[in-house]
Amino acid sequence: MKTIDDSAILSALLEAALDAIIISDHTGRIVRLNDSAATLFGYLAAEMEGQHVRMIMTDDMASRHDAFMRHHVETGEKRIIGIGREVVGRRADGTVFPLHISVGRAVIADATMFVAIMHDQTSKQIAEEAAIRSNRMDAIGQMTGGIAHDFNNLLAVVIGNLELLEMSEQTARNRPLIADALAAAELGADLTSRLVVFSRNSSLEAEVVSLNDSVTQTLAMLKRIIGAHITIDAELADDLWPTRADSTQLQTAVLNLILNAQEAMPNGGRIFLETRNMLLDDSYVAQDTGVEKGRYVRVSISDNGEGMSDETRQRALEPFFTTKASGSGTGLGLSMVYGMVKHSGGHLAIYSEVGEGTTINLYFPALEAGDEQQDVDATYEDALRGFGAGKVILIVEDDPRVMRLSNTRLEGLGFKCLTATTADAAWTILKDRSDIALVFTDLIMPGSLSGHDLAQRIAEQKPGVRVLMTSGFSEGVLRGGRISAEFAILRKPYRQADLVQALRTALQDV
Numbered sequence: 046m047k048t049i050d051d052s053a054i055l056s057a058l059l060e061a062a063l064d065a066i067i068i069s070d071h072t073g074r075i076v077r078l079n080d081s082a083a084t085l086f087g088y089l090a091a092e093m094e095g096q097h098v099r100m101i102m103t104d105d106m107a108s109r110h111d112a113f114m115r116h117h118v119e120t121g122e123k124r125i126i127g128i129g130r131e132v133v134g135r136r137a138d139g140t141v142f143p144l145h146i147s148v149g150r151a152v153i154a155d156a157t158m159f160v161a162i163m164h165d166q167t168s169k170q171i172a173e174e175a176a177i178r179s180n181r182m183d184a185i186g187q188m189t190g191g192i193a194h195d196f197n198n199l200l201a202v203v204i205g206n207l208e209l210l211e212m213s214e215q216t217a218r219n220r221p222l223i224a225d226a227l228a229a230a231e232l233g234a235d236l237t238s239r240l241v242v243f244s245r246n247s248s249l250e251a252e253v254v255s256l257n258d259s260v261t262q263t264l265a266m267l268k269r270i271i272g273a274h275i276t277i278d279a280e281l282a283d284d285l286w287p288t289r290a291d292s293t294q295l296q297t298a299v300l301n302l303i304l305n306a307q308e309a310m311p312n313g314g315r316i317f318l319e320t321r322n323m324l325l326d327d328s329y330v331a332q333d334t335g336v337e338k339g340r341y342v343r344v345s346i347s348d349n350g351e352g353m354s355d356e357t358r359q360r361a362l363e364p365f366f367t368t369k370a371s372g373s374g375t376g377l378g379l380s381m382v383y384g385m386v387k388h389s390g391g392h393l394a395i396y397s398e399v400g401e402g403t404t405i406n407l408y409f410p411a412l413e414a415g416d417e418q419q420d421v422d423a424t425y426e427d428a429l430r431g432f433g434a435g436k437v438i439l440i441v442e443d444d445p446r447v448m449r450l451s452n453t454r455l456e457g458l459g460f461k462c463l464t465a466t467t468a469d470a471a472w473t474i475l476k477d478r479s480d481i482a483l484v485f486t487d488l489i490m491p492g493s494l495s496g497h498d499l500a501q502r503i504a505e506q507k508p509g510v511r512v513l514m515t516s517g518f519s520e521g522v523l524r525g526g527r528i529s530a531e532f533a534i535l536r537k538p539y540r541q542a543d544l545v546q547a548l549r550t551a552l553q554d555v
């Protein structure tokens with residue numbers, strides 16, 4: 046057998062490893078690393094070599110590391126060596142992320158070296174958090190379901206007896222008292238029935254429905270209730286796949302969402318309803334946690350109202366969670382919608398920005414199966430490697446996770462990427478360069494410039510540069526406001542194929 050020299054094997058090993066590998070000496074200096082390690086931390090390998098490992102640690106981790114090293118050098122005790130553990134890492138852009146690390150010790154040419162093998166735990170953590178949330182909702186569901194069931198029975202007795210009393214009551218003085226008691230008991234019954242929907246104990250009359258019909262009927266019903274300060278528009282796909290749901294509850298759900306939207310816009314605004322067929326693939330599922338792959342029909346209800354804070358968004362689906370003054374809201378609206386969607390085998394996703402608005406997406410599984418489309422997509426993507434042909438794209442995005450995803454996707458398509466985390470920073474980059482073909486910007490950005498301001502400034506001062514905006518809000522609600530029609534908007538979350546299509550249009554004849 047031909048002998049292969051050890052250093053070639055070492056290089057191959059480092060190259061081939063999917064996990065990040067960093068070799069450091071006893072002072073903590075990085076002696077060698079693989080490309081996976083550089084990519085994981087957002088550096089070039091050359092930028093890390095020779096540096097102290099502190100560069101990839103949070104301050105807290107770094108001081109623990111130093112203390113361990115001192116202890117180890119003094120006593121020879123191997124506290125973390127040989128045991129894997131969960132720590133946090135720090136990327137070049139300052140963001141921190143969960144990491145699994147295992148460290149081994151080796152002596153190379155009389156010097157003690159440490160070999161660290163690291164694995165990104167971000168997606169595992171997201172999945173765990175989603176599971177905890179969903180377990181929590183299940184537990185609340187079981188409890189409320191039990192209470193609601195018993196209360197329903199008690200209320201049935203109260204209502205029945207009050208009705209008998211009302212019929213037999215002769216004195217005019219007692220009639221209003223009975224009427225009040227009846228009204229309150231009926232309100233109670235209404236509440237418990239909504240709780241039952243949330244807890245998924247009710248028997249849903251699942252039938253094959255056209256979501257468009259349900260939305261249209263709800264809209265007709267609402268015309269009188271919605272104030273004149275609110276405009277409602279709808280864009281309903283005409284080739285919508287059929288789905289299975291309880292049509293009465295579906296209408297109640299849409300009604301609840303529209304009322305919430307109206308309540309979020311006390312000074313008026315726009316509500317936009319949209320139905321669409323959606324094919325959710327891996328790239329999509331990566332952006333919207335809690336959604337599984339497959340074919341869905343999506344109903345989106347958007348408003349340009351006050352939006353939700355992070356805390357509100359996290360808790361909005363819980364029964365009895367409300368930000369309304371006590372006595373004016375039950376906090377059961379969204380939990381009822383959530384229960385109904387889950388019961389239909391679907392998903393509910395909230396997208397919201399404070400001061401900008403909210404989009405609630407309901408996904409219902411489409412009835413007919415079929416995966417021919419997915420195969421088409423795969424070959425389509427294959428054919429598109431190199432589509433970017435080295436053109437330079439400036440990505441403007443404040444969410445580091447979305448930024449990384451966009452960066453990876455666009456580079457995969459053959460673009461060269463520059464990045465900026467605010468529109469102001471993007472403009473500083475743009476001003477002095479002439480090689481940027483397109484700016485791909487999030488619409489809502491921190492700082493003095495929004496994505497839309499940036500787009501307008503580019504149109505005025507850098508007309509050669511194309512702009513593609515992206516937003517979690519549906520176009521319908523944005524267009525009615527201040528967003529001019531001259532810029533294309535790609536709706537988040539989007540599939541790779543949607544991104545390519547939008548880029549192709551934006552880059553036409555460049």
Ligand SMILES: Nc1ncnc2c1ncn2[C@@H]1O[C@H](COP(=O)(O)OP(=O)(O)OP(=O)(O)O)[C@@H](O)[C@H]1O
Pocket residue numbers: 301305306309348350351352353357361366367368369373374375376377378379380402403
């Ligand atoms: N479109 C929206 N825009 C902003 N915040 C919203 C929106 N929809 C819901 N929320 C927030 O979520 C909370 C819970 O909504 P939910 O519909 O469950 O209860 P509610 O509207 O407060 O009460 P009820 O529906 O019983 O009148 C609201 O109090 C509000 O803070």
Ligand SMILES: [Mg+2]
Pocket residue numbers: 301304305377378379
């Ligand atoms: Mg509500």
